[in-house]
Amino acid sequence: MGSPIYLKIVEDFKERINSGEIKPGDMIKSENALCEEYSVSRMTVRKSLNVLAGEGYIYSVPGKGNFINEPNQDKYILYFNEMTSIESSVEDTQLLDVNIIKPTLEIIFNMQIPENKRVVLIRRVFLSDDNPVAYDIKYIPYYRGIPIVEKEIHYATFPEIVAKKKSLFAINKELKIKVQKPSEELQEILGIEISDPVMVIEQKMLDEGNRPIGWGVTYFRGDFFHLQAVSSFADKSNSIY
């Protein structure tokens, strides 16, 4: 009823695409032809096509026309937060230690820093019902004069630790998700045995220029952790947020 014309055109096209009437690779009618078909102005047609393009249904080739897109089956939306993604949420955080260390080769590689640059190492354990459920390690470049405030480190997630004054908008993140058999150290920290698998999530923070500004690894007890993801289509909103 009250829905605007452009959304009706959008729905019309979605139906035609989902029913298979028009298929990936097909060129759709020209914008001017669509103006006639729907008896609307070109801006209205373009608004509809814009929405369809934003949701991945179509793409345009200037000078040629608009085409139906190949659906990307392999793309999912994943929500992850090392503090809140644990099944029974983290009630407490135990700060093991904060140290300024010389980087290992692994750290040099992951943070792309010179050998002689020092890094801040933060080690924490996440607790749920007083039981350790995750072991968390973060590396941040060390800058003289920037104090490491314990309270902040205690409860902050990685983006918050790293961002500080920078806008969180400017930070890119990368996750690597693996499984691992726990080391002896990890068995002790998490109170598990060698056959109890852990989920390992590496987080890398990058600035606007894709320079690493933080690297972290969180080891989750397998029985306390799972991730969920949905196809990007389930997320109908146009917004990335």
Next chain:
Amino acid sequence: MGSPIYLKIVEDFKERINSGEIKPGDMIKSENALCEEYSVSRMTVRKSLNVLAGEGYIYSVPGKGNFINEPNQDKYILYFNEMTSIESSVEDTQLLDVNIIKPTLEIIFNMQIPENKRVVLIRRVFLSDDNPVAYDIKYIPYYRGIPIVEKEIHYATFPEIVAKKKSLFAINKELKIKVQKPSEELQEILGIEISDPVMVIEQKMLDEGNRPIGWGVTYFRGDFFHLQAVSSFADKSNSIY
């Protein structure tokens, strides 16, 4: 140079947001005020704001104004495909068996089907260098008269198996990612020991009405598998695809 006015306005705003000049929650100038500031028509200003909204920087409240968004730190883009996500890609697929079975309680729950409805069970092993790297189970509702073609099942991924005539656009998917200690059966199939962890990925396929049309579980050898995800910001494109 050649970049259109509306993109310059977009870049201008991104800079102002990333620098912290304007912060989440702030209301920005009215569209008419922006028309004056940039000496452009309202449609051009709206185009800019549209792009910023699409990338999650701002949102609008009709009757009030446009506001800077809170960055969503926890949202990532994950690419997953049970056949291609394996580190050394799957060279061969071994079809163990295809059966029509009575659903177990777990299947009834996950596929939301009546007890007396039969389901097709497909069991496969993915091989890499002749070694089993993943064990794959799929359940699909059984419809009389729809033949199960072996060749298709051999190499198809889940969305392809399930979709058949339906458009892939219309299908929603859900993933659940866990770690697990391998059962005896799994140890035998994958040639691993109890202390070798496996990554378990459950896939659920849903139709437009969110009714389950397929359910599957893939068990990956932990040492042959990892997932990667990137923050949605790294993906600057407006398109979901």
Next chain:
DNA sequence: TAGTGGTCTAGACCACTAG
């Protein structure tokens, strides 16, 4: 009531494509 964003029109000029 004045101001806001949402929708829509009817035009214009442009670079590009393809015969």
Next chain:
DNA sequence: TAGTGGTCTAGACCACTAG
């Protein structure tokens, strides 16, 4: 050269917000 999508203008009317 005719047709395509991309950008942009200067208007209009609307529902909604908030004083």
